Amino acid sequence: MQTNNELIKIFHGPQHPGITGNMSVELDLLGETIKGARTHVGYLHRGFEKLIERRTIIQAFTIVCRICVPEPDPNEENFARAVENLADIEISQRAKYIRVMVLEMARLGALFLWMGGQSGSIGLGTIGQWSVHDRDLILDLFEELTGGRVYHMYIYPGGVRRELPNGFLDRLSQLLDYLESRLPLYDNVFFDNSSFKKRAIGIGVVDANEALKNGYVGQVLRGCGIKRDVRKDNPYLVYDQLDFEIPTFEGGDVYARAMVRRGEIRESIKILRQVIKQMPEDGLIMQKIPKHRKFKLKKDDTFVATESARGEFAYYMAGDGTEKIRRMQVKGPSLIHGFTLLEKLLIDEELSNVAMIMNSLGICPPEMER
Amino acid sequence: MIESLKQQYNIEQKESRLFKLIIKKEEFLKTLSFISSSSNFITLSQIACADWIEDEIFKLNYILTTKERDKNLMIELEIPREESKLPTLLNFFPQAEVMERDLHEMYGIEFIGNPTLYDFALENWKEIPPMRREFDTLAYVNEHFDFRKGREDNRDVKVEIKRRRAEAKRLKNANK
Amino acid sequence: MNTKLDIKGTISPFNAITKLFEHPNTICYPSVKKEIPKGYRGFHTNTLTDCIGCANCQDVCMNEAIDMIPIEEDKNPKNSSGCIPRIDYGRCCWCSLCTDVCPPSSLKLEEDCIWANDNSNNFLYMPKDK
Numbered sequence: 001m002q003t004n005n006e007l008i009k010i011f012h013g014p015q016h017p018g019i020t021g022n023m024s025v026e027l028d029l030l031g032e033t034i035k036g037a038r039t040h041v042g043y044l045h046r047g048f049e050k051l052i053e054r055r056t057i058i059q060a061f062t063i064v065c066r067i068c069v070p071e072p073d074p075n076e077e078n079f080a081r082a083v084e085n086l087a088d089i090e091i092s093q094r095a096k097y098i099r100v101m102v103l104e105m106a107r108l109g110a111l112f113l114w115m116g117g118q119s120g121s122i123g124l125g126t127i128g129q130w131s132v133h134d135r136d137l138i139l140d141l142f143e144e145l146t147g148g149r150v151y152h153m154y155i156y157p158g159g160v161r162r163e164l165p166n167g168f169l170d171r172l173s174q175l176l177d178y179l180e181s182r183l184p185l186y187d188n189v190f191f192d193n194s195s196f197k198k199r200a201i202g203i204g205v206v207d208a209n210e211a212l213k214n215g216y217v218g219q220v221l222r223g224c225g226i227k228r229d230v231r232k233d234n235p236y237l238v239y240d241q242l243d244f245e246i247p248t249f250e251g252g253d254v255y256a257r258a259m260v261r262r263g264e265i266r267e268s269i270k271i272l273r274q275v276i277k278q279m280p281e282d283g284l285i286m287q288k289i290p291k292h293r294k295f296k297l298k299k300d301d302t303f304v305a306t307e308s309a310r311g312e313f314a315y316y317m318a319g320d321g322t323e324k325i326r327r328m329q330v331k332g333p334s335l336i337h338g339f340t341l342l343e344k345l346l347i348d349e350e351l352s353n354v355a356m357i358m359n360s361l362g363i364c365p366p367e368m369e370r
Numbered sequence: 371m372i373e374s375l376k377q378q379y380n381i382e383q384k385e386s387r388l389f390k391l392i393i394k395k396e397e398f399l400k401t402l403s404f405i406s407s408s409s410n411f412i413t414l415s416q417i418a419c420a421d422w423i424e425d426e427i428f429k430l431n432y433i434l435t436t437k438e439r440d441k442n443l444m445i446e447l448e449i450p451r452e453e454s455k456l457p458t459l460l461n462f463f464p465q466a467e468v469m470e471r472d473l474h475e476m477y478g479i480e481f482i483g484n485p486t487l488y489d490f491a492l493e494n495w496k497e498i499p500p501m502r503r504e505f506d507t508l509a510y511v512n513e514h515f516d517f518r519k520g521r522e523d524n525r526d527v528k529v530e531i532k533r534r535r536a537e538a539k540r541l542k543n544a545n546k
Numbered sequence: 547m548n549t550k551l552d553i554k555g556t557i558s559p560f561n562a563i564t565k566l567f568e569h570p571n572t573i574c575y576p577s578v579k580k581e582i583p584k585g586y587r588g589f590h591t592n593t594l595t596d597c598i599g600c601a602n603c604q605d606v607c608m609n610e611a612i613d614m615i616p617i618e619e620d621k622n623p624k625n626s627s628g629c630i631p632r633i634d635y636g637r638c639c640w641c642s643l644c645t646d647v648c649p650p651s652s653l654k655l656e657e658d659c660i661w662a663n664d665n666s667n668n669f670l671y672m673p674k675d676k
């Protein structure tokens with residue numbers, strides 16, 4: 001407790017346009033400079049992990065997508081893969097390709113949304129309007145494929161829930177052409193913008209030496225020049241049969257992470273093009289799975305991970321031989337980024353950079369408090 | 371690298387890139403400090419806890435990941451459910467801070483040596499830690515929240531089928 | 547701090563001005579409506595001549611959104627319980643699991659999805675008979 005009124009304490013969030021979701025950061029300020037930071041979550045606690053223990057597997061499936069709003073599919077994929085591990089289900093090659101397609105479309109959508117958020121956090125609102133529109137076109141395709149725009153509930157233990165609509169791959173490939181034609185515009189107005197560079201270079205620098213040991217994931221690592229990506233290191237589905245690069249950038253600052261994401265948009269488009277080309281013509285999209293109350297997991301546990309647009313999502317799942325899941329524990333990228341890393345990075349930064357740093361770390365509260 | 375660990379410990383391979391090691395509670399600190407310092411499993415990626423209430427234990431899984439991020443090792447140990455205590459891993463992994471805080475709040479596990487075990491997601495929580503299996507979510511909800519009115523006319527289908535069968539039988543008998 | 551003048555980075559953002567003269571991408575709702583694709587997960591429909599009143603849909607619904615209500619007029623002689631589902635749209639999350647488990651596939655989701663009401667108690671919905 002300060003008695004000489006040197007430091008001012010303010011709460012950045014939960015109602016603040018610059019905060020990424022319903023959370024808050026408690027800041028100790030000396031003038032404009034942050035001297036202490038503590039993350040608070042709990043405004044979005046919905047008790048998913050507890051609810052899942054009360055539900056059958058099929059019922060639990062509808063809840064996992066709600067763990068990440070901009071990109072629900074990695075969660076569905078994790079859940080489905082963990083259940084398949086514990087129930088010994090092998091899915092078809094075609095279902096794997098469809099899943100990769102959905103995951104990459106979701107990644108593209110999330111990256112476009114991030115572009116809006118990141119540019120909005122430094123006051124470049126125009127880019128947000130464009131990129132959210134472009135994301136909407138991806139959502140339109142999702143709507144056609146899955147029947148929902150945001151929560152797709154599509155990747156299901158045993159495969160995927162619906163067959164591709166007629167001509168879907170053609171429309172996807174047209175959309176990719178369109179999105180690719182938009183990328184130079186974003187380069188001009190956002191990534192090359194001198195005002196963005198002035199704001200972002202040298203801000204929020206992550207120490208590359210301790211990044212691996214401290215368990216940072218995703219763009220935070222790749223922005224330090226460390227090439228790590230679950231899709232390459234621990235490949236799932238058919239990622240080992242696809243040809244793509246992992247973009248990296250030196251510097252470890254907000255700008256480096258932005259440039260990594262810029263590369264990732266291009267890589268995602270590349271992956272999607274290959275998927276369209278290699279998609280098997282036939283194959284069961286859905287394996288035969290037991291009926292609702294007869295679907296049981298064996299008594300065992302497993303650990304699965306999926307790369308999302310913000311880093312690694314990892315699930316621990318334990319079954320106990322009944323139709324309910326004994327335990328499912330979620331670890332999203334924000335758990336470490338939002339506490340250990342953010343609290344460290346914010347020290348000696350300016351108040352106006354908080355929103356920018358949080359956005360570039362991709363911090364999102366639902367996966368911290370589950 | 372996993373080969374040399376396999377000689378020392380009884381490591382079971384679960385999947386192509388997932389390994390499991392079951393240890394005793396007493397060996398916990400020794401094993402973790404050894405593996406994290408002398409193998410390439412340098413990162414703690416998750417502390418997963420499952421409540422096995424019928425056996426009166428918590429099963430904790432410390433999931434370590436290699437430097438290359440290509441293999442995961444689950445280190446499993448059991449601790450009693452009552453007065454559950456474990457030493458903190460804060461000295462090895464700074465990220466353990468928030469994971470332990472989470473488990474402390476959700477299961478009531480005491481991590482000795484972690485000074486940051488304050489509120490995580492719940493504020494002023496007075497009841498038993500919510501992720502313990504004896505905490506009844508439904509009872510809590512029924513006590514604290516109201517249900518929407520107008521749904522009382524819901525029928526139990528099994529009862530309804532029985533009733534209709536009996537009625538049909540009665541009609542049939544009456545017609546005879 | 548880098549004080550060198552970044553000419554390209556200063557000029558290129560003005561590219562955005564060209565977008566001023568383009569046709570906007572937004573549509574003029576409600577006079578123009580977006581086309582909703584087939585297979586969208588909107589409101590429920592229930593073919594009453596097929597529904598057998600088995601309550602499978604009620605069993606699978608994890609939100610407990612479904613009530614089984616006595617039917618007014620028997621349309622399907624095979625309906626052994628004489629009940630049909632009614633859905634609480636304050637609870638439903640449109641996961642469409644109920645339509646997946648329906649044995650005669652009588653319960654379906656239609657494309658229509660717009661409903662506004664000022665009282666949340668009015669969200670009890672009887673699926674349309676289709």
Ligand code: SF4
Pocket residue numbers: 592596597598599600601602603604630631647648649650651652653
């Ligand atoms: S809608 Fe389908 S699942 Fe529900 S009671 Fe009727 S037949 Fe059974």
Ligand code: SF4
Pocket residue numbers: 606607608609610611612633637638639640641642643644645
């Ligand atoms: S769509 Fe899902 S939430 Fe809605 S009534 Fe059917 S099962 Fe329940």
